[in-house]
Amino acid sequence: MTNSATSSTDLRFSGRVAIVTGAGSGIGRATAVALAASGARVLGVGRRKEALQETARAHSRIAILPLDIRGDDAAQTVVAAAVERWGRLDVLVNNAGATAVMPLAETDRSVITELFGLNVTAPSMLAHAALPYLRESSGSVVNVSSTYGHRPLAGGAHYAATKSAVEQLTRSWALEVAADGVRVNAVAPGPTATDVLVAAGLAPEAVNSMLAYERDRIPAGRLADPGDIAEWILRVADPAVTHLTGQVITVDGGLELV
Template identity: 70%
Template structure:
């Protein structure tokens, strides 16, 4: 969706999007705002967040480490204080790690689970009273490797498998209260996540080339293509869908 989109599906609604400084998070924040929502974009780095906010006037930002003590509650409080409600929590922030079993270290495992599993859980916990009031929705970001093995990335895959089980379990737990929980599971997507994982630009391009050959559509997704599906899972018209993990991976999970 472009910033001048006539689609106002989310007019007057409020969305919190974590990891909004770059990639899928930035694209999701812009898409929500273009469709009428007030968006709080959250991330650790202030400068990338400012760049996101400059893309649409409907985006406010909060620079905070969501793994910090009390940070999840602070994020939700900031959104509700600003707009008086919360309709959508998009748990997008996450990290990956290329790490074989032979090279495994405790700090990397702990950090992965803290960001990919613990922080989304605490954000959802803090958001829940407000989502109950608005019959809102949680959208978690998983990965193709949340349900496929990933040699050399087992612990990352394990965090995303945890996200998918959180999604299903919360959906069943909250269905009677009108709160929906779904997940979007992207395949390889052009973002800076591999660079942040320590790969060089050359190694990143090699990885994309390798993955492109494996994907049945031979296409590496752009962040906007994934954001499209985040918004579709949030759309109130889809209120009968909950507990679903939607793969956006060009058919990679099928091979």
């Protein structure tokens, strides 16, 4: 990736500290690397230690914390790890999440609970734990939503509902903490070339079929690369962008237009 997010002359986050969840792969890894390349000290958080180690090898300014952010004390542990290591916190990227293919006829209570636990409750607790430090630094929260946070998804209604919740949290938090100098925005990716569908338990053939279908619908003619999304996460978190808050930026190659 050769965009401004990873340019060696782009140090817009110099002296800043960021937490990125779901940093072991995909959008989270791309975001952690892009923030580090732009001068930030980054704490990459995720459940898979080996995947996080691979992310950390991509840049010397990335430290890692293998941890399940759904745990009762996880949010405090994550924030404390960053603050104790570097003395401040400027950016929280709530990227970790899961999807599920679950038609209404196959609805499973445990799947709903797990989706909301990871996609809604965990980022809420992280934002809560980070808020005192973000107030001190006039920092920002970037939530990762989805184009399906504001459009229907047949067969994936509960996933879409979690992302719709993320977008309402974004707007409501932004209104609540604006007077404190803290900004809250969201980036909503369209179909992106990551392993999220494989992680959801779909067979490779089904994943390839779904991605081909999505690719054919996107006016830009391709799936997003994780770096495309990371660039927009950096843009909305940029310390120089002081007047943007409560916004959901959709990055989907024009899919919303069709």
